[in-house]
Amino acid sequence: MWEYTDKVKEHFMSPRNVGTIDDANGIGDVGSLSCGDALRLFLKIENDIIVDAKFQTFGCASAIASSSALTEMIIGKPVTEAEKITNKDIAAYLGGLPKEKIHCSVMGEEALEAAIKSYRGEPVTAHEEHGEVVCHCFGITKEQIEKAVKEHNIENAEDVSYYIKAGGGCGNCLDRIDEIITDVRQENTKKPLIPIKAMTNLERIRKIEEVISSEIRPKLELEGGGIELIDVQGTRVKVGLFGRCTNCPSSQVTIKETVEKTLREKVDADITVEGE
Numbered sequence: 001m002w003e004y005t006d007k008v009k010e011h012f013m014s015p016r017n018v019g020t021i022d023d024a025n026g027i028g029d030v031g032s033l034s035c036g037d038a039l040r041l042f043l044k045i046e047n048d049i050i051v052d053a054k055f056q057t058f059g060c061a062s063a064i065a066s067s068s069a070l071t072e073m074i075i076g077k078p079v080t081e082a083e084k085i086t087n088k089d090i091a092a093y094l095g096g097l098p099k100e101k102i103h104c105s106v107m108g109e110e111a112l113e114a115a116i117k118s119y120r121g122e123p124v125t126a127h128e129e130h131g132e133v134v135c136h137c138f139g140i141t142k143e144q145i146e147k148a149v150k151e152h153n154i155e156n157a158e159d160v161s162y163y164i165k166a167g168g169g170c171g172n173c174l175d176r177i178d179e180i181i182t183d184v185r186q187e188n189t190k191k192p193l194i195p196i197k198a199m200t201n202l203e204r205i206r207k208i209e210e211v212i213s214s215e216i217r218p219k220l221e222l223e224g225g226g227i228e229l230i231d232v233q234g235t236r237v238k239v240g241l242f243g244r245c246t247n248c249p250s251s252q253v254t255i256k257e258t259v260e261k262t263l264r265e266k267v268d269a270d271i272t273v274e275g276e
């Protein structure tokens with residue numbers, strides 16, 4: 001059984017801004033009832049400020065909570081600020097979502113993007129129009145899978161289905177998803193490595209801080225955890241793991257290994273991580 005934060009439960013039990021807006025000037029549709037999840041987002045925008053937002057959704061508790069949270073996050077915001085909101089922000093606003101439910105927050109991000117495009121009069125093209133459809137159960141393209149793998153540093157097909165549902169139906173597309181993951185990750189490793197020898201201590205510390213805050217912390221926060229950098233001595237990095245992580249010694253070991261692997265890939269192959 002999935003664990004939901006109090007905030008997810010609260011938004012599910014009392015969702016905000018459910019319904020339609022008759023004179024909406026931005027509407028975004030994502031998902032479809034045949035896939036099990038669908039979201040329609042209505043925006044009323046005046047002078048480039050979102051003055052009202054409502055939604056209709058057919059989905060699980062997380063889809064309802066994510067949609068509700070999204071409307072709270074965008075009402076009163078300029079469009080240019082609202083469009084920067086990502087699925088990570090939605091999940092963080094709710095105090096985290098179970099890994100298996102991250103795709104619900106992705107649906108919110110996509111509906112917002114589509115609604116803003118419709119407000120601007122830009123074409124809202126179906127993803128299917130952008131190249132190879134890999135997962136026919138959910139209409140997910142190669143481009144969407146590549147984007148998810150890059151953005152979330154995904155390593156396996158199971159995680160792809162958590163984020164964007166691809167592969168979570170009949171499973172016929174799983175081999176192709178594995179191939180795409182391999183291609184993306186190989187492409188990433190072709191990028192020139194940071195010249196370690198040229199890196200000063202200060203540069204290394206800054207790079208470690210940057211990778212922690214841009215890649216590692218958001219992932220942990222999605223699962224209700226957190227991380228702080230405590231100390232760096234050469235290639236020895238000391239971090240504090242907290243939140244849900246502190247309650248489970250075995251998960252701490254796994255998280256420490258994941259942090260170490262990421263820092264080795266992104267900063268310095270010699271890094272060792274100690275967790276507290």
Ligand code: FES
Nearest residue numbers: 135136137169170
């Ligand atoms: S084709 Fe992807 S799950 Fe069925």
